[in-house]
Amino acid sequence: MARTNSLRRGPVAARRVRRLPVVDAFLWLVRIAAIALLLIGAVSSISSARLSGQQWRDLVVFGIAQGSVYALVALGYTMVYGVLRFINFAHGEVFMIGAMTGYFVTDGLARTALWDAAPILALLITLICCMTVSALVALLLERVAYRPLRGAPRLIPFITAIGASFFLQYTMASLFGTSVKAYPEVDILSGTFDVLGFRILRVHLLVIVAALSIMAGLYLYVERTRAGKAMRAVAEDPEIARLMGVDVDRTIARVFGVGGAMAGAGGLLFGLVFQNVHFLSGFLPGIKAFTAAVLGGIGNIPGAAVGGLTLGMVESMGPSLVLVGLGIPAAHQLKDVVAFLTLVMVLIFRPTGILGERVREDRA
Template sequence: MRRIRRVSLVDIILLAIRVVVAIGVVIGTYATLSAGKLTWEQWRDLLIFGVAQGSVYALIALGYTLVYGVLLMINFAHGDVFMFGGMTAFFVADALGSSGFLDANPIVGMAIVLVVAMVSSAAVAILLERIAYRPLRRAPRLVPLITAIGASLFISNSVRGLYGEQVKAYPQLKILVGKFEIFGVGILKTHVVVIVSALVIMAALYWFVEKTRTGRAMRAISEDKDTAALMGINVDRTISITFAVGGMLAGAAGVLYAIVFNQVHWFMGFLPGIKAFTAAVLGGIGNIIGAMLGGLTLGVLESIGPNLLLSGLGVPSPNQLRDVVAFSVLVLVLIFRPYGILGRPENR
């Protein structure tokens, strides 16, 4: 008797939430579409913008998910590793840009910038692991999470102190100005670059984790650290490599972010970091394809959600509430699927 009543209290609240959301979504969408303020082309553009923004989230989320997949810890400082790569590479990009090298040899120039970003991000990630995370590997789960939050504050504020708090403008690449025509649809070149890179990097990471020796070692550690060590896997080294790879991904994401948005600053790791974290959880944290899917879902939701659901209801400034829409969807997804879209229950 008690048991039945207990379940129904929670279920009533959940049911109420579901009903309210469902009614809101239906009415909002209907009202928006029947008002017909936006054309089909504008909806299509919104979708593309969402996919591009989502790709940036996905790139960062890949690093989150990689570390989580191996260590089952949330590297809250990953967003700041991403920021550090973008900021450090700025000085190289700026020097190359002002000397004219970047416009003369855009491919080589960007490759140099990319390498600098990846190396510096990887260096920070490795240091972070060595100094802050390694001694805590056996501590309760909350401990490394707090460490990571502290490290996040420390890195971002160090960069602020070292490089200054001003927003820094990346040189714009002339070859990336304008749009590509793909199937008769104009898409910004920068957006094409970031979407394609995200897919390529995701595929490469998937291959790395699934097919290489190191990847196998990572998966073994993820299953059981101690057994993996007994099987002759060098746990410390593999975890360092995991962080290095995660850092390189973050550095690459930093440069791609700079290409799309043309500016970097010390605070830029925070919000994208949280969004990427959300994306990774949405897709099922620890799952590489899930991270990509989560990132894209989040990007599209942010782009289309407020316009589709809220503007029809006459809500003023719907775009101000884009994060409300995004986080609400996260909550709803997790109510129905507690381990994310592609995630599986933890084995603990």
């Protein structure tokens, strides 16, 4: 009896009952500091009129163009996450491979007569090539690396994806070299338009229009077609979908394929804007596109578009608007810091994103 009694209370009885939520206090402090810095920076840079209205408008256009590329890549993250609750870390590399393909195809086409005779057609052919190659890579990735791990604890496929990401990067490096590959000039894409007082580079207009139409197409595909319905069903509940006769494996593969194609398109557009690509080109845009997906509400297709555009704007305006206002020199160097801080802040304070629909979580 005495033996078992000592089970009851240990040597130390309960002492603390309530503890000050230090962590919450800290997070509130961070939140307030972030907002304060944001406001101070913005107010001081606007009032100092360091940049002209024209320059601001240029930043906006650039932000939208950049953002639409992010949006295209973010779609892949968001769709895969929606269906598998899994962050496809290697998606940035699928994007990079799209951009690489774009380089090789345009480089090849630039030596043919087609390039000057029908540049639009040439670009269209390139686009199709990029989308196809990226989709194939994404499908291969799913089949080889992710499918065998379905149902494993979350971190296992995630680590696999990290491995896949590095494998793809250095595969490209070892096959095609580590040099920066410059896209050929596209005559019809140089020059600017003037729209409502905004001076828009032609290439930016192309990027925005192409990205928006591809996304609209995807939206119709997911909402209107049978395959799209199957995707939504699997996202809702794979088991039930299977019982209802949906081929889950095939649907998931299709999600990867479609996401890969979007990333391929994004890769080409990225290449057209920045005129170059190399084997590490996918890493930062990949993480930023993931940020965009989270920002818009991961798992949510329109959210990826909203998040992409938002992040593009934040990144293009943030340094000039906030950091310069705070008196930080060479603020453009901190562009990526702004993007990463956005990611961190969103995940800490609003993990559901802007269009915040909380996706189903599988926790036992």
